[in-house]
Amino acid sequence: VTNRIRIKDIALQAGVSAGTVDRVLHNRGEVSQATRDKILSLIQESDYTPNLAAKSLANRNPYRIAALIPEGNSLNPYWKMPIKGIRRAAREILDYNTGVEIYRFDMDSQSSFQSRLREVLESNPDGVVLAPVFQDRAAEFLKELNDKGIPCVLIDSRLRKGNFLSAFGQDTFKSGFLAARLMCFGIRPGSSILLLKLARPDGIIHHLSRRAKGFTGYFGRSERGKDISIRTLTIDLTAPGEPEDSLNRAMAEQPDLAGIFVTSSRASVVAEYLESRNKEGIILIGYDLTEANRNYLKKGTIDFLISQKPEDQGYNSIMTLCRNLVFKLLPAKIQYSPIDIITKENIDFYQT
Amino acid sequence: VTNRIRIKDIALQAGVSAGTVDRVLHNRGEVSQATRDKILSLIQESDYTPNLAAKSLANRNPYRIAALIPEGNSLNPYWKMPIKGIRRAAREILDYNTGVEIYRFDMDSQSSFQSRLREVLESNPDGVVLAPVFQDRAAEFLKELNDKGIPCVLIDSRLRKGNFLSAFGQDTFKSGFLAARLMCFGIRPGSSILLLKLARPDGIIHHLSRRAKGFTGYFGRSERGKDISIRTLTIDLTAPGEPEDSLNRAMAEQPDLAGIFVTSSRASVVAEYLESRNKEGIILIGYDLTEANRNYLKKGTIDFLISQKPEDQGYNSIMTLCRNLVFKLLPAKIQYSPIDIITKENIDFYQT
DNA sequence: CTGAAAGCGCTTACAG
DNA sequence: CTGAAAGCGCTTACAG
Numbered sequence: 001v002t003n004r005i006r007i008k009d010i011a012l013q014a015g016v017s018a019g020t021v022d023r024v025l026h027n028r029g030e031v032s033q034a035t036r037d038k039i040l041s042l043i044q045e046s047d048y049t050p051n052l053a054a055k056s057l058a059n060r061n062p063y064r065i066a067a068l069i070p071e072g073n074s075l076n077p078y079w080k081m082p083i084k085g086i087r088r089a090a091r092e093i094l095d096y097n098t099g100v101e102i103y104r105f106d107m108d109s110q111s112s113f114q115s116r117l118r119e120v121l122e123s124n125p126d127g128v129v130l131a132p133v134f135q136d137r138a139a140e141f142l143k144e145l146n147d148k149g150i151p152c153v154l155i156d157s158r159l160r161k162g163n164f165l166s167a168f169g170q171d172t173f174k175s176g177f178l179a180a181r182l183m184c185f186g187i188r189p190g191s192s193i194l195l196l197k198l199a200r201p202d203g204i205i206h207h208l209s210r211r212a213k214g215f216t217g218y219f220g221r222s223e224r225g226k227d228i229s230i231r232t233l234t235i236d237l238t239a240p241g242e243p244e245d246s247l248n249r250a251m252a253e254q255p256d257l258a259g260i261f262v263t264s265s266r267a268s269v270v271a272e273y274l275e276s277r278n279k280e281g282i283i284l285i286g287y288d289l290t291e292a293n294r295n296y297l298k299k300g301t302i303d304f305l306i307s308q309k310p311e312d313q314g315y316n317s318i319m320t321l322c323r324n325l326v327f328k329l330l331p332a333k334i335q336y337s338p339i340d341i342i343t344k345e346n347i348d349f350y351q352t
Numbered sequence: 353v354t355n356r357i358r359i360k361d362i363a364l365q366a367g368v369s370a371g372t373v374d375r376v377l378h379n380r381g382e383v384s385q386a387t388r389d390k391i392l393s394l395i396q397e398s399d400y401t402p403n404l405a406a407k408s409l410a411n412r413n414p415y416r417i418a419a420l421i422p423e424g425n426s427l428n429p430y431w432k433m434p435i436k437g438i439r440r441a442a443r444e445i446l447d448y449n450t451g452v453e454i455y456r457f458d459m460d461s462q463s464s465f466q467s468r469l470r471e472v473l474e475s476n477p478d479g480v481v482l483a484p485v486f487q488d489r490a491a492e493f494l495k496e497l498n499d500k501g502i503p504c505v506l507i508d509s510r511l512r513k514g515n516f517l518s519a520f521g522q523d524t525f526k527s528g529f530l531a532a533r534l535m536c537f538g539i540r541p542g543s544s545i546l547l548l549k550l551a552r553p554d555g556i557i558h559h560l561s562r563r564a565k566g567f568t569g570y571f572g573r574s575e576r577g578k579d580i581s582i583r584t585l586t587i588d589l590t591a592p593g594e595p596e597d598s599l600n601r602a603m604a605e606q607p608d609l610a611g612i613f614v615t616s617s618r619a620s621v622v623a624e625y626l627e628s629r630n631k632e633g634i635i636l637i638g639y640d641l642t643e644a645n646r647n648y649l650k651k652g653t654i655d656f657l658i659s660q661k662p663e664d665q666g667y668n669s670i671m672t673l674c675r676n677l678v679f680k681l682l683p684a685k686i687q688y689s690p691i692d693i694i695t696k697e698n699i700d701f702y703q704t
Numbered sequence: 705c706t707g708a709a710a711g712c713g714c715t716t717a718c719a720g
Numbered sequence: 721c722t723g724a725a726a727g728c729g730c731t732t733a734c735a736g
Contacts, residue, residue: 004446006713017723022715030721053405053447054713057728094356095405097728171701178697185655186537303537339698345530346691349523358729369707374731382705406729409712449712 005048014039025050056096056326063098063325065318066125068116069155070107070133077290078265078310079107079131081352082155085314086129093322100318101125110134117141121148127165127321128152135206151324155317156207156310166320166331170308172207175339176214176263179285182304182341183259184218186283190227191258194250197234198243198266208263211287215261237269247273259283268292271301289342289352298344308337311352357400366391377402408448408678415450415677417670418477420468421507422459422485427589429642430617430662431459431483433704434507437666438481445674452670453477462486469493479517479673480504487558503676507669508559508662518672518683522660524559527691528566528615531637534656534693535611536570538635542579543610546602549586550595550618560615563639567613589621599625611635620644623653641694641704650696660689663704 007025011018016035023029024039031039072080083102090100103120106112113134120128121144128145132138132154139162145152146163154167183193195215197208212232219228231254235246247270251257260282262270267286274282275296285304286293296302316335323329342350359377363370368387375381376391383391424432435454442452455472458464465486472480473496480497484490484506491514497504498515506519535545547567549560564584571580583606587598599622603609612634614622619638623645626634637656638645648654668687675681694702 004713008713018714019716019724020722023722026715032721035721049446051409051447051713053409054728055715057403057405057409057712057730058714058716059728094401095403174697174701178695181695181697188540336701338701338703341693341695341698343530343533343693345526345533346693349526349688349690351690356729360729370730371708371732372706375706378731384705387705403729406712407731409714409728410730410732411712 004051005046006051007048010039010042010046010048013042050327052327059097059326061097063096063126063322064123065098065100065127065129065321065325066120066123067100067102067129067318068120069102069104069129069131069314071104073107076107076265077292078288081289081310082131082314082317085311085316086318088311089315089318089322093318096322096326098322098326105133107133110137113137121145124148125150127325129155129317129321131155132157151321153317153321155313164333165324166317166333166335168313168317168335168337170337170339172210173214173217175287175306175308176211176216177218178214178339178341179211179261179304179306180215180218183261183283183285184228186303187228187258192229192231192254192256193259193261194254194257195230195232196260196262196270197232198237198262198264198269211263215263237266243269243273251277251279257282259285262286265290265293267302267305268296271296271299275299275301289347289350294347297342297347300344303343305342307340307342307350307352309340309352310337313337356403357398358403359400362391362394362398362400365394402679404679411449411678413449415448415478415674416475417450417452417479417481417673417677418472418475419452419454419481419670420472421454421456421481421483421666423456425459428459428617429644430640433641433662434483434666434669437663437668438670440663441667441670441674445670448674448678450674450677457485459485462489465489476500477502479677481507481669481673483507484509503673505669505673507665516685517676518669518685518687520665520669520687520689522689522691524562525566525569527639527658527660528563528568529570530566530691530693531563531613531656531658532567532570535613535635535637536580538655539580539610544581544583544606544608545611545613546606546609547582547584548612548614548622549584550589550614550616550621563615567615589618595621595625603629603631609634611637614638617642617645619654619657620648623648623651627651627653641699641702646699649694649699652696655695657694659692659694659702659704661692661704662689665689 007018007021011021020031020035021039023031024036067086069083070079086100086102103116105116114137128150130138130152142152142162142164151165153165157167157169195212197212216230219230233246233250235243237243260270265288267284271284284302286302287306289305289307293302293305297305320331359370359373363373372383372387373391375383376388419438421435422431438452438454455468457468466489480502482490482504494504494514494516503517505517509519509521547564549564568582571582585598585602587595589595612622617640619636623636636654638654639658641657641659645654645657649657672683
């Protein structure tokens with residue numbers, strides 16, 4: 001509070017003007033090597049940190065961020081949550097003279113993705129937040145951004161390399177692993193369980209299959225998991241008669257079924273099925289706090305939901321980009337989301 | 353980004369100067385009713401929001417916050433975590449021209465608490481963050497602050513009323529309830545469990561007994577909890593021969609012991625005991641990510657730890673006060689912390 | 705009751 | 721290569 005060091009202070013010490021200090025601070029304009037060195041060492045000693053309020057106030061040119069995010073529809077309600085965080089961040093960074101434009105695309109349509117990409121490129125933004133749903137197209141897009149020198153932050157991504165500023169996402173393998181641990185904790189040894197993939201045929205299923213791998217990976221590695229038998233089932237929810245037909249068959253074939261793990265955010269579909277059939281005592285574990293999932297969790301039909309603070313993900317992706325643009329801060333390349341365990345008992349206190 | 357409304361804009365529309373608008377904005381100085389009304393309605397229509405960067409830059413008088421927090425010692429390592437958050441917040445709000453002074457006291461000594469209170473009052477701060485460990489003294493202190501018009505934020509508190517700005521804390525009953533749910537999920541029906549209070553004789557045990565109440569409250573209310581037998585045991589860790597003696601006795605009396613719940617942050621003590629006796633397969637649930645607890649969680653001796661983002665609590669308490677001081681924002685009176693479930697599998701991704 | 709002016713710390717043309 | 725000046729939006733004495 002008291003005596004923070006200002007640019008003016010080091011200028012005074014160095015016997016130059018504030019403008020010159022600013023020039024070496026930002027590697028801008030020509031400064032003689034001698035004064036440059038002097039100022040640099042003065043800055044080192046003085047633990048100078050810029051006043052962010054003053055910095056953003058003085059910042060003339062507004063920055064524009066483009067966010068490319070899937071539409072949230074009834075088949076995929078997940079994306080409403082990151083969008084909420086993005087909107088919140090957008091409001092906050094108005095004071096940093098930075099604006100956010102959101103471009104929505106249809107998760108089921110590569111051409112819709114493609115045309116939004118075009119629009120974004122034409123708008124010539126200062127930075128991009130991207131949900132790289134269609135991997136190959138996203139990679140090409142990333143290259144175009146690189147050529148133009150536009151930084152890009154990835155959200156809910158499993159890309160681990162590529163020329164992006166930062167990537168947000170859960171460790172999907174470990175989250176499946178955790179789900180298995182919870183399942184095994186709750187069922188009797190010798191039980192039989194079902195690993196359920198509820199996907200659309202053309203959907204991106206990389207996340208989902210990593211979760212499944214993590215889940216099955218737990219068994220065999222652990223004491224408790226040893227004598228559990230797992231069956232895997234994939235159901236196309238858009239097919240007629242589904243998911244009832246497939247679930248009926250599975251139930252008939254596994255009469256001793258003790259638990260179901262759903263790799264997608266659609267555990268509610270299974271919960272609905274179990275309720276209508278009056279099947280009780282089957283442990284159900286799934287992902288994401290969608291409206292429908294929350295309800296079944298509160299009723300007790302779903303036992304655990306695994307979440308990843310999707311709103312935070314949206315919020316942080318924008319803030320990361322903004323801090324990079326405005327303050328030139330370099331973020332961590334990978335920013336893992338938490339793997340949160342949500343139950344009926346703690347959901348009311350969960351900050352999404 | 354483009355055209356945010358400024359004070360100057362409404363001044364122009366109202367045909368007055370910026371100073372006058374500022375006066376009605378802050379209810380300061382005398383302004384004629386007519387111009388006041390005009391400006392007020394103009395503000396309503398224009399969805400004016402102040403530029404926070406400019407606001408804090410122009411803010412002349414520095415604010416001083418005093419934080420009264422227990423020392424973190426080996427018997428109570430918990431408080432290191434909120435302190436970390438407080439320090440982080442302190443760094444950030446330097447730009448808001450606000451400083452934080454931390455006063456530590458000995459949790460076991462009311463007189464130490466008392467003398468720190470005096471120091472704080474004498475320093476005449478603009479706001480106070482308080483861990484109300486000694487309830488009665490804290491209540492008196494609160495009154496003195498009220499008289500002086502100094503706002504106070506409580507941290508890790510179960511006070512639900514009193515004249516404070518905001519209070520942070522977990523719903524301790526519900527967190528015990530959740531622990532019971534997890535316990536019951538994992539043990540066989542008919543098992544016997546131990547509810548363990550590890551306290552010092554003079555320590556504040558309100559938190560701990562609320563957790564215990566929540567834990568026992570689960571049984572009887574739920575299907576799964578019906579035929580579980582619970583024994584409660586209190587151990588004074590500072591007594592000679594403890595906790596070994598008491599635990600030896602308990603083990604002898606409950607040979608079928610399937611699970612132990614520890615209401616304090618010292619589950620590690622039990623974990624150490626179980627390891628040294630080669631007792632495996634007993635489910636152990638406790639609180640807080642202390643160094644020792646983390647280690648036993650990773651080894652698998654502790655099954656679940658319940659956490660409440662203590663660092664966030666420290667951080668948010670300072671930020672809440674700062675926003676009130678600088679921007680006159682009114683926070684929620686009670687701000688519940690999350691009830692997080694931490695396991696070996698997700699601890700690496702947990703943001704404390 | 706109201707306006708004009710100076711200042712917060714940083715940035716940005718502009719002039720030399 | 722360097723300095724002086726103006727400006728970002730808000731606040732704060734000061735003068736009337």
